[in-house]
Amino acid sequence: MISIILQYLLFYPFFHPSFYLSILLSIHLSIHPPFCCSIFHTIYCSVHPSIHPLLYHSVYLSIYLSIYLSIYLSIYLSIYLSIHPSIHPASHPSFYHDIYHSTVSIVLSILPSIILSIHPSVYTSIHPSTILYLNYLMLTIFVLYVCVFTLQEEMDTIPMVSSLLSSLANYSNLPQGSKEHEEAPRMGTLMGVYLPCLQNILGVILFLRMTWMVGIGGVIEAFIIVLMCCSTTMLTAISMSAIATNGVVPAGGAYYMISRSLGPEFGGAVGICFYLGTTFAGAMYILGCIEILLVYIVPQAAVFKMEGLEGAEAEAAMLNNMRVYGTLVLSFMAIVVFVGVKYVNKLALVFLACVICSILAVYAGVIKTAFEPPVFPVCVLGNRTLVWKGFDVCAKVIERENATVTTKLWRLFCDSEFLNATCDSYFTNNNITEIQGIPGMMSGILRGKYSHKMTFYILYIQCIYIYIYIYTYIYIYMQSVFKESLFVLTACICESGILIASLDNVAPILSMFFLMCYMFVNLACAVQTLLRTPNWRPRFKFYHWTLSFLGMSLCLSLMFICSWYYAIVAMGIAGCIYKYIEFRGAEKEWGDGIRGLSLSAARFALMRLEEGPPHTKNWRPQILVLVSMDSELNVEQPRLLSLTNQLKAGKGLTIVGTALEGTYLENHPQGQQAEQSLRKLMEAEKVKGFCQVVISSNMRDATSHLVQAGGLGGLLHNTVLACWPRNWKQAEDHQSWRNFIELVRETTAASKALLVPKNISAFPSNGERFTEGHIDVWWIVHDGGMLMLLPFLLRQHKVWRKCKMRIFTVAQMDDNSIQMKKDLTTFLYHLRIDAAVEVVEMHDSDISAYTYEKTLMMEQRSQILKQINLTKTEREREVQHSPTNPPTPATPQSPSAEAETPGTAVQMTWTEAKCDGEQAKPIGATTPEAIKDLFNMKPNQSNLRRMHTALRLNEVIIKKSQEARLVLLNMPGPPKNRTGDENYMEFMEVLTEGLNRVLLVRGGGREVITIYS
Structure with missing residues (x-):
């Protein structure tokens, strides 16, 4: 229960007034039995109470389609004028054609409502289910018409399938400095941020699980859960605001913020987890729309029939239906996204309006039932309530034609329909009574109210749109990150979520990944503030590091409260990704907070090391390795680094140094080349340490500088590793072995140990x-x-x-x-x-x-x-x-x-050597x-x-x-x-x-x- 509401509340890290709406709605749903009907339905019921309820659906759908087309026409004109502000709409050749089609569509959609209001008896001869399926067909045709109507002007510019596939296979993002990138229109805060977030918040969880949660947990418990989740999102939003106001944040969202604040390891791990969570979100919305379709709209469309099945068998049949229909919907949506990624957001406002209308319809039912509480019976067996399913009369037996016969309720508890049948002991020992029900959760809002079916019908379309939106976001996001199409992989991951087939089991997976993402956003802000890095200067006035720390603690707590084993698995996945990125290394240095933390920790440790020499128990060889370079700036003694690697059990500092002869200004490029050569050899020999190149007028001084100035603060080398001079007897000059002897004298004077491998090539x-x-x-x-x-x-x-x-x-x-x-x-x-x-x-x-x-x-x-x-x-x-x-x-x-x-x-x-008189x-x-x-x-x-x-x-x-x-x-x-x-x-x-x-x-x-x- 907690995981489901977590997924709803934590899908986007923004604190909206809709949360207050959800709390108020939950309280009303727990007190009053709302008729999920539209305002039009409520008014029309009072005018024409004799008309079959299915006819109201036709009128409601007509009004809905007229509003839909009107909104679409207004959006179309707004977009058109924004693109062509200098041209009058009437001067465009296709303008009148578009207006014509829109007007005809509006008139045709309103016509059934007008006819019904004038002659309500027209539809009485038509079977209600026929009207229902005709309306479904009309809406489907209308949606297809809108898609074709939207793409009509661009048919000439749509590429062939071969070129389309080629462009998708060779997809690459536009560079930052390109003209297309600079001229790309911006959607703004309302259209690009607020409304998409609101559209995801008002999703399937609100309609399918919010009322159930309040009914199961009660108002107080549900309020506490909502408060905790809202606090988490609010604190995360504050942290994100701090990051967003700390400089320009390009595209990338939470992934960009975390990677630039905590490093590529954390950013990559959380970014991939965020991608997995978003992919499973698509699976959740597909499962939600299939549940709405098979439970509330068309139950008879189930492939695996559930009539006559109970318990585990009925649940298994439902899960199989979810898998079959979910796979079909996923395939259809994948094709839509693959071909029409550019046009997914066209109908966003329209579907959002549908959801808002459905919520208003719920409130209309709440207002009506507040003044006219419904009268509904409740069948009670002893002290237990019975669900009105499988029987029609609340009695054990009834009188029919001067004979006592058993009811359907009798057959549910007895082994036969005869009066002498063997029945359940509790059924036999308790009487059945029918009492007046108290308005509440089981007031009939999920059964028999046709306007509620209309709400779920609209929500069904909304779920499909949201999935297309999410799937498109994943598709574009992964292309921007990995520079290649991961379309099939995303579809396979989403299919794995669909095969789970249970909305209640998929929701915790989303909660884990999103909570982990929000936890690291808060951690990033807290780390940056505590380190007091010079670049951390957010302009957001309401941020404080304690809020980020509290948000991080809430996220971590909710992860384990929701599902501790899912939390461990999610952290394990993130840890594996972290170590992989750390092992492979990142391409760029982003100046993140973890590097700042390492710098602060290193500074603190160095300051402590200044206090004095280490204790004998803590002594370890801090080695300065002195190597020589040839004329090609390659290391002459590579086995010296092999020996250094074999001494790595000392866990000490390693500095690989070399000396070049000349002036620094003239030989600076050679110094950089020598340093690069040292780094490559250190990487090949797996030596973890630092390299240092000193350029001096003579080799003797350069080596002396390395011995004197190597290290930093208290982290100094205490051991020098240098090779024995090779062929010192046959050298052209004796400067090499003289330098070696001076090195021995200097290390002795500096109280440093000296290691001299002789015949290093044999090591x-x-x-x-x-x-x-x-x-x-x-x-x-x-x-x-x-x-x-x-x-x-x-x-x-x-x-x-x-x-x-x-x-x-x-x-x-x-x-x-x-x-x-x-x-x-x-x-x-x-x-x-x-x-x-x-x-x-x-x-x-x-x-x-x-x-x-x-x-x-x-x-x-x-x-x-x-x-x-x-x-x-x-x-x-x-x-x-x-x-x-x-x-x-x-x-x-x-x-x-x-x-x-x-x-x-x-x-x-x-x-001390003595010289005899002859030498003197x-x-x-x-x-x-x-x-x-x-x-x-x-x-x-x-x-x-x-x-x-x-x-x-x-x-x-x-x-x-x-x-x-x-x-x-x-x-x-x-x-x-x-x-x-x-x-x-x-x-x-x-x-x-x-x-x-x-x-x-x-x-x-x-x-x-x-x-x-």
Whole structure:
């Protein structure tokens, strides 16, 4: 009951005086038994009471047709003069022809009324039903005549069917700037807004269910329901007024308002739900007109006969009739809309006048019965009233020809017509009495009053028109949204509503979709006001955000009060559409409220992050990814972004940055192209984050700017991800590895962590899977827990999920290896990290000859390049052909002496490089004797110890982790004295050679993982 009145009251979000009319009408209908007759019928009954009631229908129809044609003629002249204001109507060739046809039609329609008023006995010899069907036929012919008469002037311009179908298949809206669009006539507020809304409000629900609702629920309950629904529509209208006065709103209605206020996701979801609701509204009006036709106008036209059927069988037969006739009406209306979309609104005012006349007829009956209450009997069995259906006498038995015979009422309760039949116990134990009925709902307004049949006859035509109007709106709306014809789809959806066949079951579906639309309209206004967006400046004076919030709450409450399972289904559909649009993405940014809400939330969160560094439990890697671009502005290390995606379990910030060399004014287009290239690669690698391009006069400064200025407020990067310089020994100049060392120094100074993947091309892509293997962590120096956290994050990704984690730590001779393993296992248990633990012992050993020679070769090459001032090409040649004496047979050969592949690095305590006296002496000569002295020098003892440590660690790592999928090592810092930078790179190469994938990790100086919850 609630859902039906909701559909009636919520079909359009406008609060009209007709709502007061509906309330007053409901109260009158609950008190007085109105005769649904016209004023003419009432007057004529008093003048000619002996004439059969069907003849009044003929007179009423004649008057109706005369009014209909008069209104049509006046509208035609008004439209004609508005189109051709400078031409007199009489000068048009077809003007007199039109006037002639209209005048003849009016005279012919009034003629039966004139004849009947003069000679009322003329029609007494004609059977009343014949007059009824003749009037139906006359009205049908008249409607067809009006359609042809309307289209007569445009017959020459109507296209052939082939061109019509082609134009419909290739339909496209007019652009905003086109001449046709600019010259399109406007219908105005009254014709284009008020009257169509009024026409939908005064629809089938008003006549079929409003009185039933008042009769079932009572005046007070019905008034409360109407008040709630009217409050919902009134509050929604206020919100829509606020949106409408906040700038120009083009075509699109509620869909446009919601999408521009809450975003394309909400707008698309609610817009499609609104489309579905409007489509089901067409099905509801078809079912309404079929119910009027089969119940009140022509019951004998039912395909599935209901005579003799009761209960579920009669209801099933009625539903089947609704399906058959509904499908036929839908097919006919679809053809009308498909061919004549342009002419659907021609007869809008005429049908609205018919509905208003029918409402006035109801009030005429109310006024008459107020002064002359009807006398009607009520048959009561005990304390239960009986419906006058199936019997004609309110008695169990009657006397006929001195004999007692049973009545039809007897046969309803007994198994036979004889007096000794077995009857229902309640029927046997209670008497039947006939009392005077109280005027009210069952006063006979739905039975036996012919003027009420005329009302339903007019309403039947009104339902057909409203369906054509709705179906046309859907057709045009979907074309404007999707740029293609969805005509067949709309017809199929409408047919699904018709197959439900029950007006009471279709109405809740409409209520859900429309209530959802109104709820989001109110939500849009409330969000815009609470966010206080600068663009939200409505001119509507009576708007307040509390009203929108109240309207949203009412809509949500009514959805669940009406039908909670329908509400859940509707929200589920809208949610699926929302996620689909969010997944596919919108083509345009509309500056909606949800984006404003996100902006406000981001600002609030950033302001809170300014309060201080995050707690250790909340620490997560906020990564700045530094990539380089080639000459074509393509990323040289795409696998670096794959590694970034595999670390996404950290749920932190990701900034992908690159540096371009040059001036900003000259290289701004290249910067935009580089940013676009980064975005495409991030999308391909499914990296969610931001990209940033910095243009500077040199690469060193640009990289420094990225490290310093990346992020915003408290949302700063705390980790830098950069590749190990590739082929740094063979580079034309050494600026690339020098920039890398400076990057290491800057991240250390800024207390940021540094991740350096070595041999990045060997790292897996996001599509690869490791079905087995290990991730080995070599924990030499505690760096805050980064070495523990990173493998855990990697194993959350599908690439590394099947890999197991192993942790190695190095013990000196004076360390207790057993206790170290036990303590490390306990520590990992508290960290909730599942990993195998192994302690590796490194014995002190003498420095081998190979280590001595390796160190000496490194220092010789460094000194030679410093002392000889060569060109870049010569320097590269010198690097490639520097003297490398093979080891003597007495020199022990290291297993990794010949390997030059990238490897993993171990954290070690790195002291400041010392230069011996020979390196400090200025060498001013480049004679062969001076170069010969260089090869006779002894290696620096500090460098010798470092080389020894690097070689020993590399041997241990190769032995344990050569088959590992990934090796993580502590990364030592570079020397403060920049004269030893090249030695630092050489030590790292020695430390990591022989390993396939290495991730060097340098902590930021603070704890990033904790054992506490």
